[in-house]
Amino acid sequence: MLLIDTNTCSGCRLCEKNCPFAAMLIVDEIAVVQDNCTLCGACANVCGEHSITIERAAASPEELAKYKGIFIWAECDESADGESLVPKKVTLELLAEAGRLAGKTGEEIKVLVLSDGRPVDTNPLFAHGASGVIRFVNKLLWPYSTDAYTTVISAMVAAKKPSIFLLGATPDGRDLGPRVAARLKLGLTADCTQLEINEEGQLIQTRPAFGGNIMASIVTPFSRPQMATVRPNVFAVSETPETGRKGDIEDFDVALQRGVVRTKILEVEKVGTAGGGIDNAEVIVAAGQGLNSPDDLDMLRELADELGGTLAGSRPLVEAGWIPHTLQVGQSGITVSPKLYIAVGISGAVQHVVGMNGSGSIIAVNNDPEAPIFKVADVGIVGDAAEVIPALIKEIREAKKAA
Amino acid sequence: MKILVCAKQVPEVTNVQVDPETGTLNRDGVASILNPFCEYAMDLALEMKEAEPEGEVEIVVLSMGPPQARAALLRCLEMGGDSAILVTDRKFAGADTWATALTICKIIEKLDGVDLILVGKHAIDGDTAQTGPMLAELLSIPQITYGVGLEMDEKKKRVRVRRENEGGFEKVQMRLPGLVSVSKGAASRRVCSFESILGARAKDISVMTADDLGLDEAELGLQGSLTQVVKVFPPISKEAGRIVNGTDANAAAHEVVGILKEKHFV
Numbered sequence: 001m002l003l004i005d006t007n008t009c010s011g012c013r014l015c016e017k018n019c020p021f022a023a024m025l026i027v028d029e030i031a032v033v034q035d036n037c038t039l040c041g042a043c044a045n046v047c048g049e050h051s052i053t054i055e056r057a058a059a060s061p062e063e064l065a066k067y068k069g070i071f072i073w074a075e076c077d078e079s080a081d082g083e084s085l086v087p088k089k090v091t092l093e094l095l096a097e098a099g100r101l102a103g104k105t106g107e108e109i110k111v112l113v114l115s116d117g118r119p120v121d122t123n124p125l126f127a128h129g130a131s132g133v134i135r136f137v138n139k140l141l142w143p144y145s146t147d148a149y150t151t152v153i154s155a156m157v158a159a160k161k162p163s164i165f166l167l168g169a170t171p172d173g174r175d176l177g178p179r180v181a182a183r184l185k186l187g188l189t190a191d192c193t194q195l196e197i198n199e200e201g202q203l204i205q206t207r208p209a210f211g212g213n214i215m216a217s218i219v220t221p222f223s224r225p226q227m228a229t230v231r232p233n234v235f236a237v238s239e240t241p242e243t244g245r246k247g248d249i250e251d252f253d254v255a256l257q258r259g260v261v262r263t264k265i266l267e268v269e270k271v272g273t274a275g276g277g278i279d280n281a282e283v284i285v286a287a288g289q290g291l292n293s294p295d296d297l298d299m300l301r302e303l304a305d306e307l308g309g310t311l312a313g314s315r316p317l318v319e320a321g322w323i324p325h326t327l328q329v330g331q332s333g334i335t336v337s338p339k340l341y342i343a344v345g346i347s348g349a350v351q352h353v354v355g356m357n358g359s360g361s362i363i364a365v366n367n368d369p370e371a372p373i374f375k376v377a378d379v380g381i382v383g384d385a386a387e388v389i390p391a392l393i394k395e396i397r398e399a400k401k402a403a
Numbered sequence: 404m405k406i407l408v409c410a411k412q413v414p415e416v417t418n419v420q421v422d423p424e425t426g427t428l429n430r431d432g433v434a435s436i437l438n439p440f441c442e443y444a445m446d447l448a449l450e451m452k453e454a455e456p457e458g459e460v461e462i463v464v465l466s467m468g469p470p471q472a473r474a475a476l477l478r479c480l481e482m483g484g485d486s487a488i489l490v491t492d493r494k495f496a497g498a499d500t501w502a503t504a505l506t507i508c509k510i511i512e513k514l515d516g517v518d519l520i521l522v523g524k525h526a527i528d529g530d531t532a533q534t535g536p537m538l539a540e541l542l543s544i545p546q547i548t549y550g551v552g553l554e555m556d557e558k559k560k561r562v563r564v565r566r567e568n569e570g571g572f573e574k575v576q577m578r579l580p581g582l583v584s585v586s587k588g589a590a591s592r593r594v595c596s597f598e599s600i601l602g603a604r605a606k607d608i609s610v611m612t613a614d615d616l617g618l619d620e621a622e623l624g625l626q627g628s629l630t631q632v633v634k635v636f637p638p639i640s641k642e643a644g645r646i647v648n649g650t651d652a653n654a655a656a657h658e659v660v661g662i663l664k665e666k667h668f669v
Contacts, residue, residue, distance in 0.1 A: 045543045146536075146546055171568050175548045178536035182504060187629030190500075190531035208638065210528055211416040214428065217634040262545035263577045266563065271571035279569075283668065307668060319587065325567055331530065334569075340668050349417065350638075357641070361666060363659065365649070376641055379662055383649015391656035399660055399669050 001055045002033050002043075009051040015043035020155040020254035040158035041183040042151050046260065056185040058222040064163075067224035070098045070109045071162040072130075073153060075144075075173060076120060084119045085142070087111075089280065090168035090232040092128045097195055097235040098166060099129040104197040107163065110134055112156055114149065116142035122249060127241035132248040134160065138256045143268075144172050147261045150179040155254045158184060162225045164203055169229035177229045187220035188227040193234045203228070212331050212354035233279055233337045234358060271324045278327055283309025283340045286329055286356070289316040290345025290366060290385065297322065299389045300344055306396045307340065314352050330355035344385050348373025365389070404459065404559055406448045407517045408484065409507065409535070410441040410466045412475035413528040421637040428635065437475040439587075440523025442482075446590035447553050447583075448521055449483045454555075461485050463514070467495060467507055473608060480603035481595045492612040497625030500529075504537035506623065509616040511542060519562065520582040524549055532584070539582040547575050551588030 011029030023037040031043075031052070044052040072094045076085035091111065098109045110132040111125045122133050134156055140148045149172075157165055157180065165180075167173040169191040181188035194206035198219075203226040206217045220226040278284055285304040287297055297311065304311050313323040315330055329336055331351040341359035346352060348364070348371055356362070357376050364377035365385050374380040381388055414433045422429050445464070452460040464479040466472045467490040476487040490510055498506065511517060520539070525532035532548070539546035551572070552565035559579070566573045567586050577583075613623055621627060649655040663669045 045540070047543075050543075146548075150540070171549055174532050175536060175546070178500070178533040179540045179546075181533075182501065182537040182540035185501070185629070187499070187501065188533060189630055190529075190533050204633070207530075209530055209635075210414075210419045210428075211530070212638065213416060213419045214421045214635050215638055216632050217636075218630050218632050220630050223629050262581070263547060263575050265573050265575050267574040268570075269572040269574075277569070307663075324571070325586075326569065326571060332525075340663075340666075351417075354638070361668075362644075367649075369646075374646065375643055378644040379647060379659060380644060381647045381649040381655050381659060383652060383655060387652035388649050388655060391652040392659065395653075395656040395660040396663070396669050399664060403669075 002037055002039060003053045003055065004031050004033065005051040005053075006030050008049045010049055012048065014046045014048065015052060018042050018046045018151075018255070018257050018260055020151060020256065021159070022255065038155065038158040039184075040155040042155065042260070045151075045183065054185075059224070064224050067161045067163040069107050069160070069162040070102055070164040070166065071157065071160070071225065072098060072109065072111050073165075073167045073173070073176070074111045074113045074120070074125065075168055075170060076113075076115070084121065085115050087113075087120065087125065088168060088170070088232075089237065090170060090230070092124065092237040093232065093235040094166050094168065094230055095125065095128040095130060096238045097230070098164075099238070101164070101195060101197055101203070105163075105201060108132065110160075110162070112153060114141045114152055116140070118142070122247075124241070126245045126247040127243050128238055130247055132250060134250050134252050136252045136254065140256055140258060140261060143265050145261045145263055146175055146179055147263065148256060149176050150183060151260050152254060152256060154180050154183045156252055157225060165225040165227045167227075167229045169231045173229050177227065181227050186223045186225065186227050188229070189218045189220070190229050192228045192230045195228070195230070202226070208331065208354050212350040231335050233335045271326045278310050278312045278329065278336055279334050281310040281336065281338050283307045284312045284329070284336055284338045284359075285309055285342045285344065286312040286314065286346060287317055287323070287344055288314045288346030288352075289320075290347070292386065294322045296386065299393070303342070303389055303393050303396075306393055309338070309340070312336070314346050343373050343377070344389065346373055347371045348376065404455075404518045405461045405463060405514075405516055406451065406519045406521060407511065407514070408441070408444050408448050408462060408464045408479065409520065409522040409538075410445070410464055410475050410479050411438045411523070411526045412436070412466065412468050412472040413438045413526050416527050419528075421635055423637050435471060435474065437478045438523050438526045440525060440527070440585060441475075442523075443587050443590065444521040444523050444585040445479050445482050445484065446593060447550075447585055447588070449593065450590045451553065451555060452483065463488065463517075465490065465507065465510065467491070467503060476608055477603055480606045480608070481600045482593050483599060484606070486606055487608040489608055489610045491610060492623075494613040494620060494623045497628065498623070499628035499630045500531050500533040500537055501629045502622070502624060502627040504534050504541055505618070505627065506616060507534075507538055508541040509618055510611055511538075513615070518559070518579050520544075520580070522582065522584050524584045524586045535582060535584040542582075544580050544582055545577050546582045546584070547577050548584045549586045550583040551586050552590070553583060
């Protein structure tokens with residue numbers, strides 16, 4: 001229920017202007033809520049007098065059952081030519097996983113697509129299992145801002161009432177998820193790596209905690225949608241998309257005011273990662289603090305080049321300034337699942353391992369036979385990296401010549 | 404100008420394990436520390452304080468937790484915080500990120516004129532990174548997450564924050580009051596002087612409990628939480644692989660490249 005404190009309301013019209021649904025009117029200098037209010041919370045967020053409160057009581061099971069469908073936020077990148085926006089790979093991963101869950105609940109999957117006016121190719125979304133797209137276009141929606149996205153996504157979720165809402169656990173996904181959850185008073189689970197539906201039809205959200213030392217399974221019993229951010233590169237993209245599959249595109253009609261955006265991006269500084277970053281790499285050569293000096297990174301780069309791969313590293317190297325944070329694998333960095341992962345001089349602390357143990361094949365080079373990395377490696381070489389790596393490079397070159 | 408730093412006491416997670424038999428968390432002998440990212444938030448706050456004339460910037464530190472969390476606050480005061488608030492009550496136990504953010508929000512609403520809230524990007528025990536943004540939303544203030552550097556504009560109405568993102572960094576400007584979550588950045592790490600350690604003991608640590616919030620008990624702790632943990636278990640470990648002796652680097656390389664060829668990586 002939405003309550004307005006008529007004693008403190010100044011009739012300033014901020015709520016009226018910022019309501020995405022035109023559900024707030026100022027009558028005789030006091031805000032009055034209309035019947036089409038969705039309780040999306042945009043008004044309470046802009047009210048300078050704190051005159052608007054939304055009471056959200058725990059819902060009954062009958063009330064919860066009214067929420068239907070799995071929603072996914074399609075976080076987008078700009079295309080290489082800047083002419084269009086492209087959903088990130090994690091969107092397709094979420095579609096594959098949502099498809100599996102929908103097989104149990106019989107629900108429809110819809111993707112929320114926000115754009116500044118540039119086209120977003122929805123064909124891959126349908127091909128990967130979405131039955132519908134809910135789209136909203138406004139020039140304020142690029143680049144990403146916490147405030148504009150929270151307002152629009154909260155409005156969509158409040159109006160459409162899905163039972164599950166998933167976002168990628170990317171930096172912006174983890175920036176947005178908690179804002180939407182707090183605005184709508186929804187439970188939210190961070191950075192999930194497993195999702196299941198239990199016998200009662202609840203979403204079981206499983207995630208690593210305590211730096212990866214434990215796994216915790218979490219439910220959201222009292223609020224809908226059940227919200228979770230999901231770690232990228234954990235779920236596989238469907239290998240058999242249905243090309244040509246079609247779905248509905250619904251244009252969502254809400255108001256979005258410039259005034260809601262209280263931040264401004266002044267500069268963007270890309271850290272050079274030739275080949276498109278480590279999260280999509282098929283081969284990764286990762287360096288750890290067992291290396292002697294930053295110069296040793298050169299031979300690892302050479303090895304990566306020979307295998308068509310990318311250099312990455314563990315947290316101590318980022319902290320020492322040897323590599324940028326965009327190349328950090330692990331719990332506080334990026335989770336990767338390449339076909340081949342070569343760990344060099346990495347001891348294998350659990351914080352690192354949770355970020356790479358989904359890799360296809362793991363090769364570890366370490367001079368300590370007791371290093372925990374050997375517990376997750378398919379092949380472990382106990383030896384000095386300064387000798388083993390040049391020998392590997394030489395052997396690979398010879399093998400290529402012979403082929 | 405008033406900066407509020409939210410600090411959390413956490414177990415040193417590298418030593419935490421789950422008992423595979425009982426599924427309970429074994430914290431025996433695990434030390435409690437100030438969450439490292441909260442420490443980086445303190446570093447940034449202190450850097451700002453030192454850049455301004457004496458007395459211009461006041462740093463208040465807040466921690467919600469058991470009575471022992473006083474130690475984390477004391478550490479922040481030793482670093483250079485001016486005063487501290489310990490938010491503690493048995494009724495807060497079991498709070499999820501929502502219930503935690505709501506409790507801290509009610510405390511901050513009682514404080515006068517906080518201009519900037521700094522929090523760690525996440526706590527190393529829960530790893531959720533949710534409480535900061537939820538707190539900002541409940542306070543209806545803007546946020547910048549994953550900040551690694553911060554500068555104040557001259558009128559102190561805005562901050563410019565260098566933010567980590569997937570592709571690199573962004574410089575983002577934000578109107579105050581606002582909240583910044585802090586990652587490890589360029590701010591220099593601090594060594595506390597003997598004087599500052601002694602001085603901390605004379606600084607004020609006030610205590611606030613559930614009675615100070617004006618919230619219904621059903622909004623607090625486990626009862627007020629929207630998520631529930633149903634199970635904890637150790638991560639699944641995998642069978643050990645093949646070990647190659649690297650004493651003879653060339654022989655080892657030959658063997659491993661043979662495997663790579665089999666798997667078509669070469």
